[in-house]
Amino acid sequence: GCNVQKGQMLVINADVRDYEFVHLCVEEGYKAGAGEVSVNWSSEFNTKKAYEYMTTEALCDIPQWTYDRRAYAQEKGCCFLHVVSSTPGLLKDIDAEKIQAYQTTAGKKFQPLQAYTMANKGQWSIVALPSEGWAKKVFPDMDIQDAMEALWKAILTSVRISEDNDPVAEWEKHNAEILHYSKVLNDYDFKELHFQNGLGTDLTVELVENHIWSGGCEEASNGAIFNPNMPTEENFCMPYKYGVNGKVVATKPLSYQGKLIDDFWMVFEKGKVVEYGAGQDEEALKNLIEYDEGSAYLGEVALISYDSPINDTGILFYNTLFDENASCHLALGRAYPMNVKGGTEMDDDQLKAVGANDSMTHVDFMFGSRDMHVDGVQKDGTVIPVFRNGNFVL
Numbered sequence: 001g002c003n004v005q006k007g008q009m010l011v012i013n014a015d016v017r018d019y020e021f022v023h024l025c026v027e028e029g030y031k032a033g034a035g036e037v038s039v040n041w042s043s044e045f046n047t048k049k050a051y052e053y054m055t056t057e058a059l060c061d062i063p064q065w066t067y068d069r070r071a072y073a074q075e076k077g078c079c080f081l082h083v084v085s086s087t088p089g090l091l092k093d094i095d096a097e098k099i100q101a102y103q104t105t106a107g108k109k110f111q112p113l114q115a116y117t118m119a120n121k122g123q124w125s126i127v128a129l130p131s132e133g134w135a136k137k138v139f140p141d142m143d144i145q146d147a148m149e150a151l152w153k154a155i156l157t158s159v160r161i162s163e164d165n166d167p168v169a170e171w172e173k174h175n176a177e178i179l180h181y182s183k184v185l186n187d188y189d190f191k192e193l194h195f196q197n198g199l200g201t202d203l204t205v206e207l208v209e210n211h212i213w214s215g216g217c218e219e220a221s222n223g224a225i226f227n228p229n230m231p232t233e234e235n236f237c238m239p240y241k242y243g244v245n246g247k248v249v250a251t252k253p254l255s256y257q258g259k260l261i262d263d264f265w266m267v268f269e270k271g272k273v274v275e276y277g278a279g280q281d282e283e284a285l286k287n288l289i290e291y292d293e294g295s296a297y298l299g300e301v302a303l304i305s306y307d308s309p310i311n312d313t314g315i316l317f318y319n320t321l322f323d324e325n326a327s328c329h330l331a332l333g334r335a336y337p338m339n340v341k342g343g344t345e346m347d348d349d350q351l352k353a354v355g356a357n358d359s360m361t362h363v364d365f366m367f368g369s370r371d372m373h374v375d376g377v378q379k380d381g382t383v384i385p386v387f388r389n390g391n392f393v394l
């Protein structure tokens with residue numbers, strides 16, 4: 001995923017429980033030529049206890065050295081490997097306001113460092129490992145060993161690894177397929193996309209001028225090709241901040257700030273969420289939408305065929321890395337500069353001027369369905385069917 005370059009620093013972010021896997025990555029990192037492999041260990045247990053026992057004030061007093069450590073690595077031109085194995089709903093009993101206060105403070109504090117990965121200045125990749133808490137949530141009826149095994153299997157299938165294949169070759173083929181759809185979508189240069197399904201989604205998403213559809217592998221500023229998400233199935237683009245209108249109904253629950261938002265919908269007017277509701281954890285949805293000015297606007301629209309390997313597993317992972325790749329999705333918050341021509345070289349004001357949304361957050365939610373119809377509307381009004389019955393027809 002990272003494609004570590006000769007002499008480059010590799011930073012691994014991981015939970016202590018995943019030390020065995022991380023040690024393998026350290027070894028492989030050096031073998032791939034890394035000049036230094038540095039691991040930032042965290043612990044879900046410690047995170048939860050900090051939320052339980054620390055005052056909000058103490059939590060929000062984020063030590064400067066945590067910022068400096070990341071800034072130092074980025075100045076050295078590092079690449080990042082994020083290993084995730086989080087327990088869904090870990091923070092479900094923690095006061096939402098406390099979580100919000102900490103995350104807003106952390107978001108502000110680290111904002112100057114965000115552009116490095118958002119604009120692909122260096123390579124980065126997110127991969128997942130099973131954990132007992134996660135496996136139990138995904139397979140509640142199995143005993144823990146079976147659940148762990150089932151989650152291993154699901155993860156390996158999703159990232160195209162089997163005992164008898166060559167995963168690197170599989171990924172090259174997969175990247176080429178995603179690039180094909182990006183090229184076709186870029187050639188159509190749609191003004192807007194119109195989504196409709198039987199659940200009540202009827203949404204028009206205008207795309208920014210000179211938009212670029214991306215997906216699969218990316219190229220970092222240093223020329224290294226990398227896969228930011230493993231798995232990945234999506235082709236994604238930049239909505240025009242003020243050009244989203246209509247209603248969207250989510251089709252999968254959203255794990256956010258340790259809560260599980262379910263059965264939710266939103267209505268957009270001129271890009272902004274003006275109405276919303278949720279059957280479960282509506283307060284977490286409210287916190288997300290009200291996080292900052294930009295979190296009530298979209299920063300991403302992504303197309304994924306309903307018949308995707310991840311969706312075919314039939315598993316709800318309660319983890320965005322997987323669930324977002326099973327279904328068409330939108331993201332509230334920050335847009336990816338790479339989704340507009342010249343975007344990675346633009347400053348904040350220039351991005352604002354083209355209609356890119358800015359926010360300290362970026363949260364994907366899923367709304368694809370078996371009966372999803374998507375039409376692309378060209379600048380001259382020509383309507384091109386993009387999805388019929390949940391799948392690409394381009």
Ligand code: ZN
Pocket residue numbers: 234236300302324329364
């Ligand atoms: Zn996406």
Ligand code: ZN
Pocket residue numbers: 300331362363364
């Ligand atoms: Zn996203």
